[in-house]
Amino acid sequence: MGTESVASTRHGAVRVVTGHYGSGKTEVSVSLAMRLAAQGVPVALADLDVVNPYFRSREQADLMTAAGIRVISSSLGHTITLDLPAVSPEVHIPLADPTCDVILDVGGNEVGVRVLAEFAADLRRRTAEVLLVVNAYRPETVDVAGVLHHLRAIEATSSLTVGGLISNTHVCRDTTVDDVVAGYRLTQAVSEQTGLPIRFVCGIPSALDGLADRLGAPVEGELLPIGLYLRDAWM
Amino acid sequence: MPRTLMKGNEVIGAAAIRAGCRAFFGYPITPQTELPEYMAAQLPKVGGVFVQAESEIAAINMVYGASGSGARVMTSSSSPGIALKQEGISYIAGAELPCVIVNVMRGGPGLGGIQPSQSDYFQATRGGGNGDYRLLVYAPASLQELADLVQIAFDKADYYRNPVMVLADGMLGQMMEPVEFRDDLPRMELPAKDFAATGTMGERAPRVINSLYLKPEELEEHIHRLFAKYEAMKVNEPLVETVGLEGAEIVVVAYGTTARIVRSAMATLAEEGIHIGLIRPITLFPYPMGVFETLPDSVRQLLVVEMSMGQMIDDVRIANEGRLPISFVGRTGGMVPTPALVAERVRELLGATAVGGATEGSGATAYQGVGTGSTTGGAR
Known part of the structure; x- marks a missing residue:
């Protein structure tokens, strides 16, 4: 798997992870942050989800902090379990540091990206890329039209332009390479229609094995193994 | 393994619509708010009615009215909101009307918290409302079971003319899992809704929906009839x-x-x-x-x-x-x-x-x- 390219792509990259509810933004964000940290990249993850009360990246703040990641969430702390729009102003700090990679893990749909208005000025000063997570198994994004509907709604509300796609089709622990292929095909179709590049192709490690062979072609975008950090072992 | 990934609260909504639910009255509360949100978006597409009521108490009384007119109707809330609905639930049981009530439980007592809990067991199984009544209570453990039991719940409610509660918790409401909407669920032969207040058209006697019995002999007889249903549930409905x-x-x-x-x-x-x-x-x-x-x-x-x-x-x-x-x-x-x-x-x-x-x-x-x-x- 392309393990080095994440670090070498762009130092100090700002990635804004958006998408439809339940597309897997949080797992993608945490997995990406953990991978960057493992490669020694200074990285901050800001959990900007003010929509969901559960399964937020801040739940893994201890794990990520131990890995050297700067984790930012509510101004009331990581452990307060409220769906309040109380985002910490600390988010501005890594956004002002051009040497630090920043992942903004935002809430679902166009509702979730409203919070980005607060950081519009910061994002203009950085090479920020808005990424859209595509999950072909979510009922509202099974086809190109569904994905584009959400893409446009997210762009309209955030006044930002989506710059890349993340393929993240899965059925949790039971995901196979076939699922990743199915999701990749949809992401590819969206890419063809919009001209947006595929930045990452996600899956649990066993489902990414032999993906290029199955496709019979090189994979566009980097393989990003998903750690299922938000999913307890019993789920 | 099905290849549709859904969130628990969405599953409840989708299952209800599949079961023919065409009326939903509710009020937002974490961790079940995606459910009314889903119904608000989806019910109009199938000719249904969604109302965000001014309170949980209003919502359950809208359920009472809709059920009284023969509609397949549901409401949902989370623990403190279900507490508010108890008066209406007792009235609906007393008036022998069918409906499905979903509780996505969170911590209590009082406002408690918004994380998952199972501390409304007494509330669900021992009433909460007044009087001699029971609810049929389902407790799913997966999103697949949630999809199945919500659909079954509507038939059971109609069959027994009694409220049925689906008791989930915040974890089930918020988690994502693959789900399949099956076509082979058991369906029941249901009695005609000859209780429904749909207008006499001058052709029949008015139907009265009520839980008030001022002659104690009649109220006792009424309760005995309710309990005959609960006894039938004890014989026919236990699932384990x-x-x-x-x-x-x-x-x-x-x-x-x-x-x-x-x-x-x-x-x-x-x-x-x-x-x-x-x-x-x-x-x-x-x-x-x-x-x-x-x-x-x-x-x-x-x-x-x-x-x-x-x-x-x-x-x-x-x-x-x-x-x-x-x-x-x-x-x-x-x-x-x-x-x-x-x-x-x-x-x-x-x-x-x-x-x-x-x-x-x-x-x-x-x-x-x-x-x-x-x-x-x-x-x-």
């Missing part, structure tokens, strides 16, 4: 899943999310050579009493696991009829027990049995609230 009872010394009793945590603990213990069984009630009323009467001789004690201080223990004691000692372990207030906690309690109990310790005396109940470290026991 059992796992590995044969040869087990300890049988765990757990429902919903907690049963899944127990399954994980079972796997861990099995690796250590410790074999435990599981009784998972799928209906909480009627409670699956029968399974406790036919436990294998190997079973020496019962362990109840819940996300509450042990509200289901009362039903386990009723079902157990004093045969086996009952212990408890759980977390509450929005804390979720880990498989490790359950496994540790099992090891502790097995150790205690070996030395004849904490579970002395048949019928003794030892409670252990995590975090207090206190244990009270003895015959009760």
